[in-house]
Amino acid sequence: MLRRFTTFVFIACLSTVLLFILFQTVSWKDLPQAIGLGEMGGPTQEEMENALPDLRTQQPPMKEPPPNSKGFQDSGVAIESPYPVGTLKPAGSNYTKTLVLPSMQSEDTSWVEAELGDLITSGLLNHAIYVVDDPSAKLRPPENKGHEVMVYLTYIIDHYDELSDISIFMHAHRWSWHNNELMELDSAEMVRLLSPQRVTREGYMNLRCHWEPGCPTWLHPGAVHRSYDRPEEWLVADSWAEIFPNDPIPTVLAQPCCAQFAVSRDRIRELPKQRYVSIRDWLIRTELTDYLSGRVFEYVWQYIFTASAIHCPSMNACYCDGYGLCFGSNEKFDEWFELRLKRNELDNDLKTWEAQAEVIANLRAESETGQVPEEAVIEVPEAGIDKVLRDQIDQISQALERRKKAAVELGKDPKQRALGAGREWHEGDGF
Numbered sequence: 214m215l216r217r218f219t220t221f222v223f224i225a226c227l228s229t230v231l232l233f234i235l236f237q238t239v240s241w242k243d244l245p246q247a248i249g250l251g252e253m254g255g256p257t258q259e260e261m262e263n264a265l266p267d268l269r270t271q272q273p274p275m276k277e278p279p280p281n282s283k284g285f286q287d288s289g290v291a292i293e294s295p296y297p298v299g300t301l302k303p304a305g306s307n308y309t310k311t312l313v314l315p316s317m318q319s320e321d322t323s324w325v326e327a328e329l330g331d332l333i334t335s336g337l338l339n340h341a342i343y344v345v346d347d348p349s350a351k352l353r354p355p356e357n358k359g360h361e362v363m364v365y366l367t368y369i370i371d372h373y374d375e376l377s378d379i380s381i382f383m384h385a386h387r388w389s390w391h392n393n394e395l396m397e398l399d400s401a402e403m404v405r406l407l408s409p410q411r412v413t414r415e416g417y418m419n420l421r422c423h424w425e426p427g428c429p430t431w432l433h434p435g436a437v438h439r440s441y442d443r444p445e446e447w448l449v450a451d452s453w454a455e456i457f458p459n460d461p462i463p464t465v466l467a468q469p470c471c472a473q474f475a476v477s478r479d480r481i482r483e484l485p486k487q488r489y490v491s492i493r494d495w496l497i498r499t500e501l502t503d504y505l506s507g508r509v510f511e512y513v514w515q516y517i518f519t520a521s522a523i524h525c526p527s528m529n530a531c532y533c534d535g536y537g538l539c540f541g542s543n544e545k546f547d548e549w550f551e552l553r554l555k556r557n558e559l560d561n562d563l564k565t566w567e568a569q570a571e572v573i574a575n576l577r578a579e580s581e582t583g584q585v586p587e588e589a590v591i592e593v594p595e596a597g598i599d600k601v602l603r604d605q606i607d608q609i610s611q612a613l614e615r616r617k618k619a620a621v622e623l624g625k626d627p628k629q630r631a632l633g634a635g636r637e638w639h640e641g642d643g644f
């Protein structure tokens with residue numbers, strides 16, 4: 214029975230991977246420019262077998278996360294965590310933070326020191342960079358299995374009694390499509406701007422503000438049909454019973470994707486250390502592939518740290534209260550992303566124009582007369598349009614930058630952050 218199940222899982226994984234690779238190959242052309250710095254390319258067999266990096270560093274098997282947030286911004290799902298709201302330090306106090314990163318030897322994590330060196334020197338930021346495939350590394354998990362899950366749990370278990378005010382769990386790469394667009398997809402920027410007050414108050418904060426993929430619903434643990442872009446869905450019910458034997462299976466599990474989050478010390482300690490040990494034991498024992506166990510946890514972390522199955526705060530609140538980028542209203546927030554979308558479209562138009570122009574230039578160069586042969590079937594780009602497009606792109610880029618600067622300014626006001634998060638604010642309150 215067990216062997217049959219294992220074979221089934223293996224075949225399921227294999228076909229998912231093949232589909233995934235196929236999709237990647239046909240969709241690369243459509244990748245927006247800002248996305249995937251250094252992260253292009255389908256998963257190799259080696260990557261499939263290694264615990265890191267995981268497949269989520271690739272473009273997801275769906276369209277680009279919509280930069281436009283319309284329809285979502287007001288509708289942050291009420292987060293009904295039974296845990297108490299965290300107690301803040303007096304306004305103006307410092308919070309200690311530790312950045313926990315799982316990495317492989319081949320990965321470059323020098324950005325941590327290079328970009329955040331000032332915070333490290335001043336003692337406000339510690340880092341714990343695990344190297345999963347180096348037996349001589351100072352920090353490494355007991356087993357190279359289960360992607361980042363093993364490292365995150367190992368950090369918590371080994372530091373349970375000496376945690377920083379805030380623990381930040383992130384992947385090793387600096388840029389990734391699943392980071393926040395307003396922070397240019399830059400992990401360093403996210404760490405720098407992250408509000409320790411919001412993390413302390415909420416206890417748990419998903420570092421990704423954008424809902425897609427993951428919110429407002431994602432996994433339906435009861436599903437009997439296997440979903441192509443959610444290969445873990447039908448496995449969750451079985452895993453759930455093993456990981457949370459006392460808790461009924463939620464009908465939906467949802468939070469923004471990709472397993473990067475920050476947790477307060479108090480919130481981590483809401484569960485006894487032994488609980489993290491037993492979850493890690495499950496990970497060590499499970500016969501699921503690293504890919505699937507990682508995917509299962511992507512939508513389970515919020516349950517561990519909030520005891521709530523759905524964690525989908527409003528994007529505007531996440532950006533404003535979480536990172537100090539406040540637009541002052543949901544409409545202005547939407548406008549920024551609409552402008553950004555418009556710029557992406559113009560970028561694409563310009564690329565098309567340039568490609569057509571290049572075809573013509575090549576035909577001219579090849580022909581003896583220096584003319585495009587009459588029989589050539591080509592689309593002739595309209596003269597001068599490239600300049601018009603460049604000017605428009607330039608204007609929009611400047612507007613985006615201007616608006617972002619204004620949002621940073623507004624976010625320096627703690628009252629604005631409270632407004633953005635929809636919480637009460639009194640004169641003299643800090644962030």
Ligand SMILES: *[C@@H]1O[C@H](CO)[C@@H](O)[C@H](O)[C@H]1NC(C)=O
Pocket residue numbers: 305306307335336337
């Ligand atoms: C916070 O940390 C910075 C950098 O170490 C230090 O200069 C500042 O005095 C600290 N503030 C408080 C209130 O401790």
